[in-house]
Amino acid sequence: MTEQPPASAAKPAGSATTTQRLVLWIAVLASFVAFLDGTIVNVALPAISDELGGGITTQQWVVDAYLITLGALILVAGSVSDAYGRVLVLRIGLIGFGVASLAIAAAPTAEFLIVARAVQGAAGAFLVPSSLALITSNFAGAAQSRAIGIWTAMTTSAMIVGPLIGGLLVDLASWRLAFLINVVPIGVTLALLARGDFRDTRRPDASIDWLGAALCTLGLGGMVFALIEQPNLGWSSPAIWLPMVLGAVLFVLFIVRQRTVRSPILPLDLFRVRNFWTGNVATAFIYGALALNGMVVVVYLQEGAGLSATLAGLASLPTTVLLILLSSRVGGLSGRFGPRFFMTVGPITMGIGALLLLTVGTDFSYWWQVLPSMIVMGLGLALTVAPLTSAILGAIGPERSGIASAVNNAVARVAGLIAIALVAxxxxxxxxxxxxxxxxxxxxxxxxxxxxxxxxxxxxxxxDTAHDAD
Known part of the structure; x- marks a missing residue:
C-alpha cells in the first residue's frame, strides 16, 4: 500500500476517507479469521478425538501445533511485512490459511490434522501484524485509537465467540465445519484487497535474517515442546530436558545474534522505549491469564458442570457484548486521556471477575456463579485491550509498526501457550x-x-490539544 501522510491528520476527528474505511474492514477481517480459529477449536476437541482417536494427546496437539508455529513465526512475518509490503504478506497469509483450513476439514487422520494445524498457525502469523500495521499507517492521533478500538472489538470478540460457534457446529453438525467457516471471511478479504487496488511500498535495501528466524523458531519450539509434554513424561526424561536445554541455548543464540545482525527480526532497541517494553510485560501476564481462563472455563462447564458444547460457548456471550459495545469508546478515551489509567484498572477489574468464579460450587448455577464473573470480566477486558494496543504501537514509529505489532502478538501468543501448557x-x-x-x-x-x-x-x-478540541 502506498503510505502517505494519514488522512485523519487533515480531517476532523471522527471522519474517515473511503480508503481508511476499506483499510479498517480489511484489517478486521484478516485478523478475525486468525483469532476465531485460535479459540473455536476448544469445544470441538472431544469430537475430534472421538472420530480420529488419540485421546488427550491428540486434543493437546491440535491446539498447540497451531500456537507453536503462530508464536514462533509471527516475528518473522512482522519483519517480512515491514520489508516487502503489508498487502503482499496479507495475501500470502490469507491464501495459506484458507488452504490449511480446507485440509483440516478433510483430515483423514489425527497426524494429518496436527500437521495441517501447524501450517495454519504459520499462515496466521502473517495476518495480525500486517493488519494492525495497515491501521497505524493510515490513521493518526485519536482517529487511530478509535480505529484500533473497532479492530479490537471485532477481533477480540472472535476469540470469545469462537467457543459458541464451535459448540453450535459440534452439537448440530460436524466439527469439520468449524474450520470451513474461515473460508468465507478469507474470500471477502481477498476481494476487498483486489477492489482497493492497493500498492505495496517496499524498501530497496530490505533483507530478512533467516538464520535468526530459524534460531527463534527452533528455540521456542524446543522449550514449548518440553513444557507441553512434561506432565506426560516427567522432567527426568531425556525427551523433555534435552529439548528444553537445546531450545534455551538456541533462543539465547538468537538474542545474541539480534544484537549484531544488520537487519534483525527482533530489533532489541525497541525495548529501550518505556511504553513498549512495559506494555509487553503487561501483555504477557494479561494474555496468559486470558488463555488460561478461556480454556478452563469452557472445559469445566462441559466436563464438571455438565453443559453442552453450545451452552458452554454461550456462557461467554455477556463478555463479548460488553467488549463490542465499549471497546471503540474506550479506545477513543484512551487516545484523549492516555492509556495508563485504563491499563491499570482494566486488568485489576478482570482479576476481580476471575475471583468471582470461586463462588462456583457442586450445586451449579450459571446465573449466580458464572454470569457475574463474565460481566465483570467483560468490563475489564473492554477497558484494557484497545489502550494496551494503542500504548504499545503508539510508542513506535509507523515505519516499524509491523515488527512492533509482531513482537506484541508473539508475546501474547507465547504467554497463552505457556499458560495452557501449565494447566495440568x-x-x-x-x-x-x-x-x-x-x-x-x-x-x-x-x-x-x-x-x-x-x-x-x-x-x-x-x-494532542487539536484532537481534544475536535
Missing part, C-alpha cells in the same frame, strides 16, 4: 472443582500483576 500443573492434574478454583486464583493473580505493571511502567503521551 495449575489445576493439580484434574480439572475438578478444586482445580477450577485454583485456576481462577492464578488467573486473578496474573491479571492483577498485569495491572500493577501498567501502573508502574506506562507513561501517558503528551495530549
Amino acid at each position: 500443573t495449575i489445576v493439580g492434574g484434574t480439572l475438578d472443582l478444586d482445580g477450577f478454583h485454583r485456576a481462577a486464583i492464578v488467573t486473578a493473580a496474573l491479571m492483577i500483576v498485569g495491572g500493577v505493571a501498567s501502573f508502574l511502567g506506562i507513561r501517558n503521551p503528551a495530549r
Whole structure:
C-alpha cells in the first residue's frame, strides 16, 4: 500500500476517507479469521478425538501445533511485512490459511490434522501484524485509537465467540465445519484487497535474517515442546530436558545474534522505549491469564458442570457484548486521556471477575456463579485491550509498526501457550472443582500483576490539544 501522510491528520476527528474505511474492514477481517480459529477449536476437541482417536494427546496437539508455529513465526512475518509490503504478506497469509483450513476439514487422520494445524498457525502469523500495521499507517492521533478500538472489538470478540460457534457446529453438525467457516471471511478479504487496488511500498535495501528466524523458531519450539509434554513424561526424561536445554541455548543464540545482525527480526532497541517494553510485560501476564481462563472455563462447564458444547460457548456471550459495545469508546478515551489509567484498572477489574468464579460450587448455577464473573470480566477486558494496543504501537514509529505489532502478538501468543501448557500443573492434574478454583486464583493473580505493571511502567503521551478540541 502506498503510505502517505494519514488522512485523519487533515480531517476532523471522527471522519474517515473511503480508503481508511476499506483499510479498517480489511484489517478486521484478516485478523478475525486468525483469532476465531485460535479459540473455536476448544469445544470441538472431544469430537475430534472421538472420530480420529488419540485421546488427550491428540486434543493437546491440535491446539498447540497451531500456537507453536503462530508464536514462533509471527516475528518473522512482522519483519517480512515491514520489508516487502503489508498487502503482499496479507495475501500470502490469507491464501495459506484458507488452504490449511480446507485440509483440516478433510483430515483423514489425527497426524494429518496436527500437521495441517501447524501450517495454519504459520499462515496466521502473517495476518495480525500486517493488519494492525495497515491501521497505524493510515490513521493518526485519536482517529487511530478509535480505529484500533473497532479492530479490537471485532477481533477480540472472535476469540470469545469462537467457543459458541464451535459448540453450535459440534452439537448440530460436524466439527469439520468449524474450520470451513474461515473460508468465507478469507474470500471477502481477498476481494476487498483486489477492489482497493492497493500498492505495496517496499524498501530497496530490505533483507530478512533467516538464520535468526530459524534460531527463534527452533528455540521456542524446543522449550514449548518440553513444557507441553512434561506432565506426560516427567522432567527426568531425556525427551523433555534435552529439548528444553537445546531450545534455551538456541533462543539465547538468537538474542545474541539480534544484537549484531544488520537487519534483525527482533530489533532489541525497541525495548529501550518505556511504553513498549512495559506494555509487553503487561501483555504477557494479561494474555496468559486470558488463555488460561478461556480454556478452563469452557472445559469445566462441559466436563464438571455438565453443559453442552453450545451452552458452554454461550456462557461467554455477556463478555463479548460488553467488549463490542465499549471497546471503540474506550479506545477513543484512551487516545484523549492516555492509556495508563485504563491499563491499570482494566486488568485489576478482570482479576476481580476471575475471583468471582470461586463462588462456583457442586450445586451449579450459571446465573449466580458464572454470569457475574463474565460481566465483570467483560468490563475489564473492554477497558484494557484497545489502550494496551494503542500504548504499545503508539510508542513506535509507523515505519516499524509491523515488527512492533509482531513482537506484541508473539508475546501474547507465547504467554497463552505457556499458560495452557501449565494447566495440568495449575489445576493439580484434574480439572475438578478444586482445580477450577485454583485456576481462577492464578488467573486473578496474573491479571492483577498485569495491572500493577501498567501502573508502574506506562507513561501517558503528551495530549494532542487539536484532537481534544475536535
